[in-house]
Amino acid sequence: MAPWLNLIAFAAVAQAQSGGNAMLRFGCSQTVIDRIDPLVDPGKVPSPHVHQVVGGDAFNVSMPMGDISKVAKCTSCSYDEDLSNYWTANLYFRARNGSYKRVPQMVNDAIGSANGGVTVYYTAPGPKTVTAFKPGFRMFAGDAKRRTSTNLGKNMQSCFRCYSGPNFKGNVYSPCFDPKLDTEGFPTTPCLGGIRSSVIFPLCWDGKTLDSPNHIDHVAHPVSGPTSFSVVNGKCPTTHPVKIPQVHLEIVWDTTKFNKKEDWPADGSQPFVLSSGDPTGYGQHGDYVFGWKDDTLQKAMDNACFGATCKSLTTQSFSAANKCTVKTVVKENNDGWLNSLPGMDMDMPM
Numbered sequence: 418m419a420p421w422l423n424l425i426a427f428a429a430v431a432q433a434q435s436g437g438n439a440m441l442r443f444g445c446s447q448t449v450i451d452r453i454d455p456l457v458d459p460g461k462v463p464s465p466h467v468h469q470v471v472g473g474d475a476f477n478v479s480m481p482m483g484d485i486s487k488v489a490k491c492t493s494c495s496y497d498e499d500l501s502n503y504w505t506a507n508l509y510f511r512a513r514n515g516s517y518k519r520v521p522q523m524v525n526d527a528i529g530s531a532n533g534g535v536t537v538y539y540t541a542p543g544p545k546t547v548t549a550f551k552p553g554f555r556m557f558a559g560d561a562k563r564r565t566s567t568n569l570g571k572n573m574q575s576c577f578r579c580y581s582g583p584n585f586k587g588n589v590y591s592p593c594f595d596p597k598l599d600t601e602g603f604p605t606t607p608c609l610g611g612i613r614s615s616v617i618f619p620l621c622w623d624g625k626t627l628d629s630p631n632h633i634d635h636v637a638h639p640v641s642g643p644t645s646f647s648v649v650n651g652k653c654p655t656t657h658p659v660k661i662p663q664v665h666l667e668i669v670w671d672t673t674k675f676n677k678k679e680d681w682p683a684d685g686s687q688p689f690v691l692s693s694g695d696p697t698g699y700g701q702h703g704d705y706v707f708g709w710k711d712d713t714l715q716k717a718m719d720n721a722c723f724g725a726t727c728k729s730l731t732t733q734s735f736s737a738a739n740k741c742t743v744k745t746v747v748k749e750n751n752d753g754w755l756n757s758l759p760g761m762d763m764d765m766p767m
Contacts (some may be wrong), residue, residue, distance in 0.1 A: 439662075439721045440647065441539040443732075444528035445471035445494035445503065446739045450519075452747040452759055454504075455480040456555055456632055456704045463747040466760045467507045467692040469522070469668070471534045473500030473708050474743050482627065484552035485708035491741035493534065495725055497733040501708035503535050503666055505616060506561070506701065507692040509758060510675040513683055517755045520689070523611055523669040526585045528725075530735045538665035541718040542650045547660045548622070549715035550707040557632035558618040558664075559702030561693045566601050572645045573601045574617040575701040580610025583673075592646040592667065593617075603698035605687045607676035611669055612689075616703035617646060618664040621653035632704075636661070662718055666703050692758060 448470045452463040459479040470476050473489030480502075481488065489500035508520040522533030541547040559575055567573060576599045581587035587598050592615045604612060619636040626635035638644070639651025649663045672689070681688045690696045716729040726732065749759055 438543050438649065439541045439718045440723050441717060441727065442536065443495045443725045444525060444531040444534060444536050446532035446534040446735060447522065448472060448476060448493045448741060449743045449745055450507065450751050451745050452749065453478045456557060456706065463760060467751065468504040469507050470502060470504040472502035474741055475500065476502045476743050478746060480706060482553045485706060486710045489708060493738045493741040495732050495735065495738055496730050498710040498713040498730055499708065500710065502706045503537060504704045505666065505668060508670045509690050509692060511682065511688045511690050512680055517758055519751055520670045520672055523671045525667055525669050526588060532739045536667040539662040539714065539718065540647050540649050541662050544719045544721055547662050547718050549718060550661060551627060553627040554707040555628050555632060556618060556636050556705050557702065558616050561700045561702050563699045564695065564697050565699055569643055572643045574643050576601055576615050577604055577698055578613040579604035579608035582610045586610050594645065601699060603687050603689050607678065608672055609676065612672050614668040614670065614701060616666045616701060618703065618705060620649055620661055620663045621657040622659040622661045623657045624659035664705060694758060694761065
């Protein structure tokens, strides 16, 4: 287990004794890879780019604004009360000859036998310090059109970790904190152990609006600006006074099959590109539709739960979670070598 995960395990005991902050960390297996987006492009088939999706089986071309937990019948997450959906752009390798290959996912460190997917965090600074999301809540993090750095340093809300060897070698610092292995854009050298994506969502809410036209304006960062991973004690602005759990997504990409420099672009540039057409990585983004059952998330935050077990929640094995999938809507090649990214012939951000 990574040293920083050992620290989390130690902190779990200390926090339970002191009534300190909560941090759920759990895995969600892959539910589907598809070119639909019920948040940004509801009802549109196909949507501009491919996404990898985890969570409940209510995921579809469009999703009702009501309580998703009442619609979904299963979840690919280890906490079976969480029928939310989480999705991000996929990662592709761009070979020297110009063809593309989707990069497969790996199970994250200390998660278990998940089928790739996403590691999800929910963090609160202490019991009864955050208000859990309400049924119908949804939000978006990042900017798919961004192609330059935010210049936020360790407070960046999106980063990539370049593992220095197999079995998550180099996984010492907390997400986005490693001065050498963490970058806001794609790593520029081969990563011997793969690449991990991190996407961090805002932690302040206006307290009234479950969504907004751009899926961003109803949430905000603290008045001091975006905070780094697990730093959730900033003051919320008066326009968004309600503190919500900090949602953080991690995806580990098995780029080890694409480390031969002779296969990289002839100009020596890094070969990876997001399914949105972004060759920089600065446009990494995440989508979230809330779907926890009843008040289970609120109880987990108030009970200062840590990690993948919580006395107020129930867990399911990944042998069960891995079975929760949905049928692909857009029938296209997502695994072979491609002449272009899916959707590249459509009007989409570059």
